Amino acid sequence: MQNEWKIREEMCDVGRRLYEKNYVVANDGNISVRIGKGRFLCTPTGVSKGSMKPADIALVDDEGKQLSGPKPRTSEIKLHLQIYHEMAHINAVVHAHPPHATAFAVAGIEPPAGILPEVEIFLGQVPLARYDTPGSQDFAETILPHLRQKANTILLANHGAVACDKTLEQAYFHMETLDQYCYILLLARQMGRVQTLNEPQIKDLLEIKKRLGIEDSRVDAAGQLCTLAGSDEFLRGFSQRAIAQHQADASGCGRGNGIAGACSQAGTVQPMPRSEHAAASQAGIRPLGLGSSSQAVQKRAADDEMEQLTQVITDRIIEMMSQES
Ligand SMILES: [Zn+2]
Incomplete structure (x- = not known):
């Protein structure tokens, strides 16, 4: 484990990057890092993440009780602790409101999977947690079913997104990848068409993911690839097609709208209802x-x-x- 001051500095650096990228404005967002058994550093409330100092960071126990720090800890600590309690291998959590990703959360639409290789490997299917009042225990529990599906990046309905991983940098990168992905999806949709990867192409990526030791809900406990189901809501109502494949499946169908195990409608033009x-x-x-x-x-x-x-x-x-x- 790094020395604590270095971690505080890294939290300030990530806070600055979140602010400069417009993933947070004003005093929005929060960051935490697990530094030992029942000990977590977290950002204070009411402080801009763009100008935070290492000494501002609070220390809390595993119930969110503040142990030290000059300013009150973030009001969202329950969301962070929910993740640490559920996932022993997670050491860092970043919560922000990146605009493109939050647009999906406001529209109530999960980003589709099966489009960009990096997103498949590092994020997988990004779920959308139901809305609840920020700061409450009920709000913290909205992400529970998705954590149990091995999600490391989750959209929060009408609110923003939360990302977690073994290191703070990885958790922050998930937030960058998510917002960039949502931005690209919106641009491609403006162009009127999205090409989706087909099943063999997705399976190749999931194999790489397995080798890298990154969990995915589409791979079962025995390491077997199972459903490739994903949200198809974003892809409905405008042109989409599967990209050319190096190993065409028998039907010639791609993954398209993510119907598990079924021949998808990718490659056809889909009707807007x-x-x-x-x-x-x-x-x-x-x-x-x-x-x-x-x-x-x-x-x-x-x-x-x-x-x-x-x-x-x-x-x-x-x-x-x-x-x-
Ligand atoms: Zn928030």
Whole structure:
């Protein structure tokens, strides 16, 4: 174990990085490190993580009781202790509100798995914990089912994200990877299409992950690969396809929307549900991509787009004429 002062300095450094990257603003976020049996260093409440000093850091016991430190410990200590109590190998926890990841948490959508190799290996499927009031024991317990599924990075509904690992740097990197991933997903969605890895490609990555000794809920206790199920909500309603594979499976299907063990719909264009399409039109939002598995629906979507375009042009002409008169 590093000397305690060095750990305090590292916590300040991570706090600064969180603040500079806009993963936290004002006094948001908190960091903790396990430094011994029943002893945890944690950030104080009411202090910006961007300008924290080593001496500001609090020391607490395994019930969250403050043992030392000039300022009261974070009000979120229960969330951190929940992780330490559940996972003996975890030594560091970072909680922040990174904007792209928090956008998923606010939308109530889990990021899909099976898209970027690094994310597959270092994060896996990122779950979304249900909402509860921050700081409460009930809030801390919202992550319990996901910890038991071996998640090291969890979205907190209408709040932010929490990441943990053996070292503080690894926990912080999970937060970076998560936010970067969510950002890329949003950009790709704006472009109208997301290519997904197929089952053999994901299995290759899970094999690497197993060799690196990183746990994943998709690998069982005996080390066998089991379900590849993941959230498909983000991928619904716009174009997606599987990328070319070096070892095509018999059906030629990729993983796509993550239906466990079943041939996925990747490689086909998926329909945006009619109700969603209508709601989007009503709200003046252009649905992303055409999204349809049949020509009829594709044509309907194209007609809708043409109708919207005509409306925009008509409005513009009327506006110009009224300006001229
Ligand atoms: Zn928070």
